[in-house]
Amino acid sequence: MNKQARGISPHGKRAESLKAWLIMLPGLLLMSFFVWEPLLESIRMSLYKTENIELVEFVGLRNFISVMGKTNFTQALANTFAYTFWSLLIGFFLPILLAMLIGETVRGKGFFRTAAYLPNMLPGLAVIILWSAFFSGEKSGVLNILLSRVGVPRQSFLTRADLVVPIIISIATWKGAGATALIYMAGMASVNPELYEAAAIDGASVWQRVIHILLPSIKKLAGTLLILQIISVFQIMYEPMVLTKGGPDNASLSLMQLMWQYAFGGSMDYGKASAVAVIVTVILLAMTLVYTYFNNKESDWD
Amino acid sequence: MKKALRTGVIREYDMHSLPVRIGYAAIYVLCFVMVVFAVFPLLWVVLAGFKDLREFMSSTDILPRSFSLAPFLKTWNQLGIAKNYLNSLISVAGSVVCALIFNGLLGYGLAILKPKGYGVVKKLVLFSLLVPPTISIVPLFMNIQHLRLGNSFVPLWLSYGANAMYVVLFIQFFESLPYSMIEASRIDGCSPLQTFFRIVLPLSKPICAVVAIFAINASWSDFLLPYLVLRGGPLQTVMVRLFVFSTEQTVNADAMMRSVVFSMIPPIILFVIFQKQLTDNAVSTGIKG
Numbered sequence: 001m002n003k004q005a006r007g008i009s010p011h012g013k014r015a016e017s018l019k020a021w022l023i024m025l026p027g028l029l030l031m032s033f034f035v036w037e038p039l040l041e042s043i044r045m046s047l048y049k050t051e052n053i054e055l056v057e058f059v060g061l062r063n064f065i066s067v068m069g070k071t072n073f074t075q076a077l078a079n080t081f082a083y084t085f086w087s088l089l090i091g092f093f094l095p096i097l098l099a100m101l102i103g104e105t106v107r108g109k110g111f112f113r114t115a116a117y118l119p120n121m122l123p124g125l126a127v128i129i130l131w132s133a134f135f136s137g138e139k140s141g142v143l144n145i146l147l148s149r150v151g152v153p154r155q156s157f158l159t160r161a162d163l164v165v166p167i168i169i170s171i172a173t174w175k176g177a178g179a180t181a182l183i184y185m186a187g188m189a190s191v192n193p194e195l196y197e198a199a200a201i202d203g204a205s206v207w208q209r210v211i212h213i214l215l216p217s218i219k220k221l222a223g224t225l226l227i228l229q230i231i232s233v234f235q236i237m238y239e240p241m242v243l244t245k246g247g248p249d250n251a252s253l254s255l256m257q258l259m260w261q262y263a264f265g266g267s268m269d270y271g272k273a274s275a276v277a278v279i280v281t282v283i284l285l286a287m288t289l290v291y292t293y294f295n296n297k298e299s300d301w302d
Numbered sequence: 303m304k305k306a307l308r309t310g311v312i313r314e315y316d317m318h319s320l321p322v323r324i325g326y327a328a329i330y331v332l333c334f335v336m337v338v339f340a341v342f343p344l345l346w347v348v349l350a351g352f353k354d355l356r357e358f359m360s361s362t363d364i365l366p367r368s369f370s371l372a373p374f375l376k377t378w379n380q381l382g383i384a385k386n387y388l389n390s391l392i393s394v395a396g397s398v399v400c401a402l403i404f405n406g407l408l409g410y411g412l413a414i415l416k417p418k419g420y421g422v423v424k425k426l427v428l429f430s431l432l433v434p435p436t437i438s439i440v441p442l443f444m445n446i447q448h449l450r451l452g453n454s455f456v457p458l459w460l461s462y463g464a465n466a467m468y469v470v471l472f473i474q475f476f477e478s479l480p481y482s483m484i485e486a487s488r489i490d491g492c493s494p495l496q497t498f499f500r501i502v503l504p505l506s507k508p509i510c511a512v513v514a515i516f517a518i519n520a521s522w523s524d525f526l527l528p529y530l531v532l533r534g535g536p537l538q539t540v541m542v543r544l545f546v547f548s549t550e551q552t553v554n555a556d557a558m559m560r561s562v563v564f565s566m567i568p569p570i571i572l573f574v575i576f577q578k579q580l581t582d583n584a585v586s587t588g589i590k591g
Contacts, residue, residue: 019494020415027408027463028423030400034464035430038438038445045441053444098336104310104329113581115337121573121580122344123523125541126565129548129558130347138359142346145362178340182581193309200313206322209311227432235434238526242548256436263440264530273440281437288432 039281045274052268063275067262073276075250076258079165080234083254086169087233092226094177099184100214113185116178124175128242131171132158135243158244161251168239168252180225187221188214227291234284255280344566351560358556377560381553383540389532390522390539390568396459397521398514404463405513406506409472410498414484424473430466436526443530453535458528462521468513475509476502512583515576519569540565 046063048055067073102112119127134142137156144154157163191213199209237256240246246253246261255276263273308314316322350358352366354373361367378384411417412424451457479502487497503510525541532538533546544565547553553561573580 016415016494017417020411020417020420023415023494023498024408024411024417024423027404027411027469030404030460030464031408031427031430031466033445034442034461035433035435035438035466036426038441039433041441041445042438045444053447100311101329101332101336104312104326105333106308108330108333110578110581112333112337114577115340117577117581118340118344118573121519121569123525123541123544123565123569125523125525125544125548126562129544129562130343133347133350133555133559134343139362140359142364145364148362174339174343178336189309193313196311197313197315200315206312206316206325214311231432231434235436237436238545242545259440263443270440270444277437277440281433284432284434 042274042277042281045271046278048271050269050271053270055271059271063271064279067272067275068279072250072253072258076253076255079251079253080236080255082165083169083236084230084233086166087172087229088226090166090169091173091177091233092229094173095180095225096184096218096222098177098181099188099218100210102181103185103188113182116181118178119175120179122175125238125242127175128171128239131174132243135167159248161248164240164244164248164252168236168243169233171243172233172236172239183225184218184221187218191217223291223295227288230287231284234280347559347562347566350556351563353556355554355556358559373556374560374563377557378564381543381557381561383543383561383564385536386538386540386543387564389537390541393455393458393528393539394518394521396455397462398517400459400461400463401465401468401513401517402510404460405465405468406472406503406510407498409469409476410502412469413473413476414479414481414502415494427466427469431470439526439530442527446531452531453537454531455537457531458521458524461527462517465517468517471509471513472506475506479505511579515572515580518572522568 045055047058047060049057049059049063098116102109102116105112135157136142136144137154137158138144139148139154141157143157147153147155157167195213196209199213204212235256236254237260240252240254241257241260244252246257259273259276259280261267262269262276312322312326317326346364349364349366351374352369353361357367408427412420412427446452446457449457483501483505484497487501488494492500523541525539525545528539529542529545532542538546540561544561547558547561
């Protein structure tokens with residue numbers, strides 16, 4: 001009892017430490033099995049020839065050479081950067097704008113917040129199928145119905161190589177932008193309204209207050225959300241899989257989709273699939289490092 | 303309630319200026335446009351569900367000819383969705399339990415117990431946030447196959463016990479708890495595990511609710527790992543069926559739209575019940591689930 005109360009004897013401390021590790025053990029085992037080990041394993045697997053679920057022969061970098069030598073890889077790499085570009089163009093600024101708009105409302109703010117968040121709750125797969133009906137090239141496609149009302153002839157949206165990537169990004173933005181806007185609202189709420197009041201009295205116009213007070217308040221948050229957004233764009237896989245099957249002519253094929261095709265698209269080439277996964281991981285880590293290098297003042301993560 | 307308080311950039315004082323008042327009206331117009339954008343696709347898919355195949359493919363009206371529920375019932379029965387619903391519910395229930403217990407205990411260790419060497423684990427967890435989970439789905443699937451856990455809910459349940467985001471949420475919350483209470487229970491002779499269940503958990507209902515809601519929604523919507531683990535078997539969930547429908551095109555377009563409606567009902571119910579917690583939470587914790 002006394003020993004416990006003081007909690008300083010070396011023996012008691014070691015026992016406590018052991019107990020603490022035991023408490024964390026189940027969680028650690030699961031993290032290892034589901035997250036950490038597969039990550040390392042994909043590096044190992046990328047260096048092997050695989051047959052079914054077994055590794056049969058060490059082949060060095062041959063998987064990488066074979067994967068990167070194909071035109072669908074260069075296409076998928078270029079597409080993934082195109083996804084990132086469009087996502088930054090469409091998906092990055094819209095939430096900030098929405099947050100600013102909703103933040104200014106007085107009556108109905110709760111209603112607007114709820115409506116903005118709603119699409120984020122819907123299953124991603126259901127959202128993609130739902131929008132596939134909107135962009136369908138048939139005359140019963142919703143967008144075609146709406147366009148025909150204003151006299152625009154029937155369009156085939158999903159077979160146009162220049163449109164598929166922006167369309168997929170728009171759908172992802174439809175789902176996520178409102179919820180991201182609520183996060184920005186949290187950042188903006190850190191500004192004391194009296195500050196705006198004071199600036200107004202000093203003669204700052206509404207626009208000047210936005211530029212000099214509101215936007216600086218979310219600068220750091222925007223940086224963090226930007227990197228998280230890029231990470232999630234790199235994950236794009238089932239969206240083109242369901243909407244366009246990567247088409248037309250691989251114009252919407254993403255890197256992760258290429259990985260899925262190698263593994264589960266019939267050939268069961270898990271080694272090559274892992275090679276693609278490793279490449280994506282390296283690109284993501286490089287981008288994260290660049291981000292932290294430019295943002296090294298203070299980390300958000302600790 | 304101080305609901306009608308003006309918290310934005312535009313102050314009461316600005317409303318005397320006409321341009322600002324016009325701009326303010328424009329803000330409301332844009333907000334309503336956003337509401338229409340957010341809600342219309344949902345409304346449309348429900349309306350489309352009332353159309354039979356011929357009407358769905360040929361009609362250029364948004365509204366269906368009749369509002370009979372018969373097409374919904376027919377699709378529900380023909381595709382045997384009831385069984386998939388049951389599977390989904392079992393999958394979700396186990397996932398939530400695992401999400402709370404395993405991530406909670408890990409968070410407790412990292413935020414409160416802090417044994418020697420915990421810093422390394424915490425860094426690993428934070429690092430895991432930056433790695434998209436699908437990236438290692440191939441080796442994970444092979445591990446599951448090696449353990450002969452295919453066609454079972456067990457790997458799906460347990461995968462929710464290994465979520466770095468939930469661990470971080472728990473850590474942040476536990477770090478805000480009054481340390482004196484935890485210290486007091488330790489001095490009273492409680493073991494760390496007893497302290498967790500008697501002191502920490504009862505104080506942590508808000509964060510448990512948040513993690514539970516996120517886990518329910520995530521595991522309901524999940525289909526990539528579930529597809530790999532459950533495909534072809536008797537345990538397929540609603541989302542796995544929907545994924546199969548969409549990639550193999552084995553169902554007609556109208557039945558597909560009704561399946562989409564079926565898959566959205568539970569998340570929408572969840573949203574209606576917990577909308578306040580969800581939106582408050584996104585605002586206060588900066589997590590969108």
